[in-house]
Amino acid sequence: MRHLLSTRDLDQESAVRLLDVAEDMADTQQREVKKLPTLRGKTVVNLFFEDSTRTRISFEAASKRLSADVINFSAKGSSVSKGESLKDTAQTLQAMGADAVVIRHPASGAPQTLATSGWIDAGILNAGDGTHEHPTQALLDAFTIRKRVHGIASRGRNLDGLSVTIVGDILHSRVARSNVWLLTTLGATVTLVAPPTLVPVDTRAWPVTISYDLDEALAAGPDVVMMLRIQGERMRDAFFPNSREYSRRWGLDDGRLHRLDPTTIVMHPGPMNRGLEISAAAADSPMSTVREQVTNGVSVRMAALYLLLSGDREN
């Protein structure tokens, strides 16, 4: 794997392979000594142009457990306001000998620009770009679903026959986009539920069903319900009247939780707004995979870094 920029251009075979490598990584994390020598001598730069403690420390843990040297480069604010361009930053990292760059950037497409610009030879790993994609989040979500459903028999499996309902701010969510492509590539059927204001205007090319009615979508009995973080400040742009109405119509509250089949998997990429898009009871219920998602995130990112940095680096 040369870069990991999006899930849209992952085929099922490479996605399953990555999840299987993540299983191997997860196994090693059960040992007393969690650290592997695999990436000794490699330098991984965490290049974060946006605050994201969770994703950054997850990548940091993944790199360190593979014995890579980790450099954290946090460039808050846009490159323009900061006065150094993405190009100059990239060339600096190139001069320092970075082998992989994990980039989080507020501009959609910035990782792709980095990967195709010729500014830097390192493998580029997209850790979230604007409202475009967040591929490792989708991979850890798929890993978590597969693990819950297939347990120790997960290796080699796809997500055929599973139905996933993703609820919330689809328009601004890179997590939703990455999950739409990856989960459908893996064979799942995906339903998106959101207020119409928070769905892109033209989703005819998306392999999903769109619904504006959460109760109707939940009554269909999905295997997985994934709640997305909603930003309260969206109401200022009239996407919805206020957080109370949002919560009533599109939140996973206690009533909706109790109507779900108890085998339903409840997911959230975090950080959660308890009481807004997800009730405390839902977040803490045995159906919830919120903490597993965090654990699996490290394994999946180890797998991604491993595939990026070991073996051949062909396109």
Add this chain to the structure above:
Amino acid sequence: MTNTYLISGAALPDGTRTDIVLRDGVLAELGTGLSAAGAQRIDADGLVALPGLVDLHTHLREPGYEQSETVLTGTQAAAAGGFTAVFAMANTSPVADTAGVVEQELSLGEQAGYATVQPIGAVTVGLAGEQLAELGAMASSRARVRVFSDDGACVWDPVLMRRALEYVKSFDGVIAQHAQEPRLTVGAQMNEGAVSGELGLTGWPAVAEESIIARDVLLAEHVGSSLHICHVSTAGSVDVLRWAKARGIRVTAEVTPHHLLLDEELVRSFDARYKVNPPLRRREDVLALREALADGTIDIVATDHAPHPVENKDCEWDAAANGMVGLESALSVVHASVVQTGQLNWTDVARVLSSEPARIGRITSHGQGLVVGAPGHVTVYDPSASRAFGTADLAGKGVNSPYLGRTLPGRVIATFHSGFATVLDGQLRPADEVAGSAEQRMAARV
């Protein structure tokens, strides 16, 4: 340096083969078997002679943004593309909102000599959309401004737009609107539709253009004034314009070469050379714009030539500046998008790139066509050529062309401005030679 040129064996736009003699700044003779003593001869066998092209929408960047372009380099780009007149947009620094600035631009153009520079005046002071600029002073200045535009920004306030339309009636002016409803396009990065949804880029909906055009054609009708719409980019805008014209409203419209050829799928590369405002639209919009140009709903092609320094494009999409250079490639792109498809012939090209833009811009020294006695503005074009468009084809300062690496048809072989050559054998003439010719011509006129 000769004052006389004999262009032999050229095809006029209607296909008639002729020789053309340019003497003392004017098109002196047309006909076959012409000879002219002391003339420099241009063998135009197999080439098309077009009236000098006129661009109603150019950003020359001077004064204020000379790192992007100057009047000299911008008009060199114009000459290289076969243009003999360019209308300079007002978003310079200082803004062209006073008689002083427009006269300065006019003078810089006269000194450079590569093309006639006709300044466009700002509609509002500082393009701020709050207070009318001194339209009358600009109209009465030596620059004789007739076209006013806040291009880059929309004259959004409906009262201000109405007043501007009314006010310019006193000197037969026209307001050229950059139709973009600002509230609907906050943070917009590309056309809103299937691709923007997928890429997670903030959308620029077609309705933001169409709603302003609809409002403004009705305002123009109400006050009985004339309106020009800059860079029309959507099929819906074409429908509104078609309706307005059928109703007899005095509205004209332009389309850019890039909106005739390129579509939003290119944005998937996140290559900022494709970032432009209004954005590249859907394929169906491209096809509707071609049809509208062919049936006259859209009157002209105008380049919206917008040079930027390299660093403003060599970056992530959100941070990149909007705009493309277009003067050098315009004729080839028109050739590829509407001539090769059979929708326009060379007579139509002469109309949409010369006579109509001159008429809309209210300049009489250009756009008269290739007739004896007309000023000597001639473009000689090789329609059978084909070239991989590259930076060597760019003559201005900007290299932000979306066509680099593409194969484009045709090539400008020679350009004559006021009877002297600005381009010969496909090469720009040197700046001192052109400036000298321009000075002689000015002196002869006095």
